Amino acid sequence: MAIAALAVLHLRGGFSDSERPNGTESPSEAATGVAADFAKTACDDFDLAGFEALAASAAELDTATAQADPDTETGVLHCVYRSGSGMDLSLTVVSETAADYAERTTDQSRRTWEGDPDTYTIEDFDSGGLSGYTNAHLWDSRQVFLLSAGAGRLLMSVGLTAEPGEFETADALAVTGTMAAQAHERFAAYD
Numbered sequence: 001m002a003i004a005a006l007a008v009l010h011l012r013g014g015f016s017d018s019e020r021p022n023g024t025e026s027p028s029e030a031a032t033g034v035a036a037d038f039a040k041t042a043c044d045d046f047d048l049a050g051f052e053a054l055a056a057s058a059a060e061l062d063t064a065t066a067q068a069d070p071d072t073e074t075g076v077l078h079c080v081y082r083s084g085s086g087m088d089l090s091l092t093v094v095s096e097t098a099a100d101y102a103e104r105t106t107d108q109s110r111r112t113w114e115g116d117p118d119t120y121t122i123e124d125f126d127s128g129g130l131s132g133y134t135n136a137h138l139w140d141s142r143q144v145f146l147l148s149a150g151a152g153r154l155l156m157s158v159g160l161t162a163e164p165g166e167f168e169t170a171d172a173l174a175v176t177g178t179m180a181a182q183a184h185e186r187f188a189a190y191d
Contacts, residue, residue, distance in 0.1 A: 037187065038068035038075025038095070046091065046182050048081060050175045054160075054167055055083035062088075072097050073190065074153075087162040089175070093183045094155045095190035102150025102191075106132040109148060125149050125173075128181050130156070136169055145172035149180050154191035156180045 043064040052059050063080040074095050081089045098104070110133045113120045121136040125147060132149030143166060146159040158176040160167060184191065 034070050034073045034075050034095075034190075035068040037190070038066050038077050038093075040064035040066045040077075042066065042077050042186070043079035043091075045186055046079070046179065048089070050178050051081065051087075051089045051160075052083065054171055054175050055085045055087040055162075057084035057087070059083040059089065075190070077187075085162075085166075087160065087166060089179070090157075090159040090161075091179055091183060092157040093187055094157075095187065096153050096155075099153055101153040102132070102155040105155055106148050106150060125177070127177055128184065130180055130184055134173060134176070136172070138164060143167065145169065145176060147173070147176035147180055150191070151184065152191040154184065154187055156183045158183075 041064075043061050048059050059081045061079060062082040063078070065078045066076065068075040074097055075093075076095075077091075077093045079091045081091075083089075094101075110122060113133075113135050114122050119137055123134045123136075125132045125134050127149075129151050130149040131151070132147065132155075135144075135146040135148070137144050139161075141164070142161045143164045144159065144161050145167070146157065148155070148157045150156055156179075158179045160172050160176060
């Protein structure tokens with residue numbers, strides 16, 4: 001889960017003064033538009049069949065956080081799913097105001113990871129209008145595969161963590177790519 005938290009902060013560049021780090025929404029906010037789209041309940045909208053097949057186990061939502069700013073029509077959604085086999089899937093969707101947000105952010109984060117080629121294996125990702133990169137590595141004795149891709153002002157980060165050797169890179173790419181495509185379709189109005 002620490003990787004997922006780092007991904008949210010890295011993708012977003014930290015919290016602004018108006019954000020609520022615990023992901024709660026003010027009771028007075030009406031759940032329409034961006035507030036409805038970037039709500040914790042949006043984590044229930046994703047099909048986890050590919051993840052469950054890879055994990056060889058049912059999965060359930062473990063953590064959901066959401067942030068929405070109706071004034072700028074921006075938001076952050078973070079979902080963590082846990083399988084019974086111990087494999088985790090995290091999905092973070094970020095919408096910002098800058099039209100080149102996804103490209104700029106993926107380029108910047110990719111350069112950071114590429115600074116240590118002995119630890120991180122970075123590959124290009126380009127599929128269905130999304131472009132970015134993948135990052136495979138070991139972290140805290142766990143196997144990690146991270147896909148960071150986006151279009152326009154919409155960025156998705158999808159990560160898998162498991163015991164070393166639990167998944168092959170091609171399988172991780174299939175699952176994370178499918179989840180990113182679902183998120184892109186779900187949040188297309190913000191790209």
